[in-house]
Amino acid sequence: MQKINSFLPLLLSIPIGWLAQNSMAQKSPIKPNVVFIYADDIGYGDLSCNGAKAIQTPNVDKLASQGVRFTNMHSSAASCTPSRYALLTGEYAWRKEGTGIAAGNAGSIIRPDRYTLADVFQLSGYKTGVVGKWHLGLGDKTGTQDWNGHITPGPSDIGFDYSFILAATGDRVPCVYVENERIVDLDPKDPVYVSYEKNFEGEPTGKLNPELLKMHPSHGHDMSIVNGISRIGFMKGGKSALWIDEEMADRITSKAVSFLEENRSKPFFLYFATQDVHVPRVPHPRFVGKSGMGPRGDALLEFDWSVGEILTTLKRLNLDQKTIVVLSSDNGPVVDDGYKDQAVELLGNHKPAGVYRGGKYSSFEGGTRVPGLLSWPGTVKPGVSDRLLCQIDMTATFAAMLQVPIPANAAPDSENHLNAWLNRGGKGREYLVLQNVQNNLSIEDGKWKFIAPSKGPAIQKLTNTEFGNLDKDQLYDLITDSGEKVNLAASHSDQVARLKAKLQQIKSK
Numbered sequence: 001m002q003k004i005n006s007f008l009p010l011l012l013s014i015p016i017g018w019l020a021q022n023s024m025a026q027k028s029p030i031k032p033n034v035v036f037i038y039a040d041d042i043g044y045g046d047l048s049c050n051g052a053k054a055i056q057t058p059n060v061d062k063l064a065s066q067g068v069r070f071t072n073m074h075s076s077a078a079s080c081t082p083s084r085y086a087l088l089t090g091e092y093a094w095r096k097e098g099t100g101i102a103a104g105n106a107g108s109i110i111r112p113d114r115y116t117l118a119d120v121f122q123l124s125g126y127k128t129g130v131v132g133k134w135h136l137g138l139g140d141k142t143g144t145q146d147w148n149g150h151i152t153p154g155p156s157d158i159g160f161d162y163s164f165i166l167a168a169t170g171d172r173v174p175c176v177y178v179e180n181e182r183i184v185d186l187d188p189k190d191p192v193y194v195s196y197e198k199n200f201e202g203e204p205t206g207k208l209n210p211e212l213l214k215m216h217p218s219h220g221h222d223m224s225i226v227n228g229i230s231r232i233g234f235m236k237g238g239k240s241a242l243w244i245d246e247e248m249a250d251r252i253t254s255k256a257v258s259f260l261e262e263n264r265s266k267p268f269f270l271y272f273a274t275q276d277v278h279v280p281r282v283p284h285p286r287f288v289g290k291s292g293m294g295p296r297g298d299a300l301l302e303f304d305w306s307v308g309e310i311l312t313t314l315k316r317l318n319l320d321q322k323t324i325v326v327l328s329s330d331n332g333p334v335v336d337d338g339y340k341d342q343a344v345e346l347l348g349n350h351k352p353a354g355v356y357r358g359g360k361y362s363s364f365e366g367g368t369r370v371p372g373l374l375s376w377p378g379t380v381k382p383g384v385s386d387r388l389l390c391q392i393d394m395t396a397t398f399a400a401m402l403q404v405p406i407p408a409n410a411a412p413d414s415e416n417h418l419n420a421w422l423n424r425g426g427k428g429r430e431y432l433v434l435q436n437v438q439n440n441l442s443i444e445d446g447k448w449k450f451i452a453p454s455k456g457p458a459i460q461k462l463t464n465t466e467f468g469n470l471d472k473d474q475l476y477d478l479i480t481d482s483g484e485k486v487n488l489a490a491s492h493s494d495q496v497a498r499l500k501a502k503l504q505q506i507k508s509k
């Protein structure tokens, strides 16, 4: 209620004409449930529905065959925090300071006054929940949170009725679950302390105590040790609350399933963000060795299992025809992201980004062209769609579906592409701006992709990732050269000039 009140002035600023026109369009919108499954670091080519041969993802494939498989779906950025920021706010993250990869003790990046994707649903009478990886900061200010109390602001201030989250990532402290903004299973006599500056006296680290590790870092990740794995950042205490990586998929999937069960009789929106297949990749023993590709492949099987649990639950609750399931990933794939988990050695011929160049962190397509699936059995026609789509549009698209106006100045970069998302016509996006990990921008427009010149490094040696940076203009024809191998900037200066100007105009909007 408080939230509705806080948006009233904004809603009142919507022109009367708009309201009249749109309320006449359809009196009461249908309110399907929406489950958004957001994978972490899963590449376009990691799923068998997208052509992977070395790995089989039957549950994801089932979702693909009962719905629409998008071949040109993008995350807004090639890393996690900016993609999630854009997903929830409908604003390109490069417009906003402080939206780079967040530390585990970052303060809330999306402040309570922001209108979000979750608000679209909550203000339409949905029950809203987020389960899994958050990585958008918690609490008021970086480094000042009291982790032992109510860590606020948090998801409940930006539209989520329920939350069960990892504050940041699996490889960052604090390694605890946070439910409705309080650490789960915390013993008040053993409080949690977190620092991203210095270690706590007497606490072992991966750097100084490698003998305590069951998985060793390949780069970074050599600070506090939790469950035999050293992480980014230092923490102390909270022994009874520390997560066990091997149980994480079970734990968050069962929370997601409970959310579906508890809200079966009202419309709900569930944002289910898996930790798979981000590092550290430590799947449950029942998946270990099953892919033949080591922990990264096994974590892909675990992800597929989680998807299966969601689909089975919807079916069991008789909700499958009433529920839209969307599946995507926050950025492209990376093989060695900081732990010696044999991902490189056991990769074989598998191509995590499929035919695309680059991967996580990159301006090339591998950075942001990610899996995209949507199913709504009985309503959405199954098929394959090559429309240019982006997760940033979910706010405007679902607002259109629910016929709710978006407050003035909210979700400035989010576009309504409901027809394309529901596979009933619609052209999709005309253009899309993307950012790599150094915030270098590129723009896709029809068949063209222009990557702005950058003095940033071409390659990150540690992860063996191409960033897509070059100190000259880059122009690729994505239809004839989806692998972005031939830079056409010199021979197509007209297109370069046009896209440069367009990018400039969007930036100054």
Ligand code: NG6
Pocket: 040, 041, 079, 080, 081, 101, 135, 169, 171, 219, 220, 221, 232, 278, 279, 331, 337, 338
């Ligand atoms: C990097 C980490 C990487 C991963 C990434 C964030 C090091 C050396 N590398 O800084 O392991 O955590 O941040 O990934 O620390 S993301 O998917 O959440 O954006």
Ligand code: CA
Pocket: 040, 041, 079, 080, 278, 330, 331
């Ligand atoms: Ca990620």
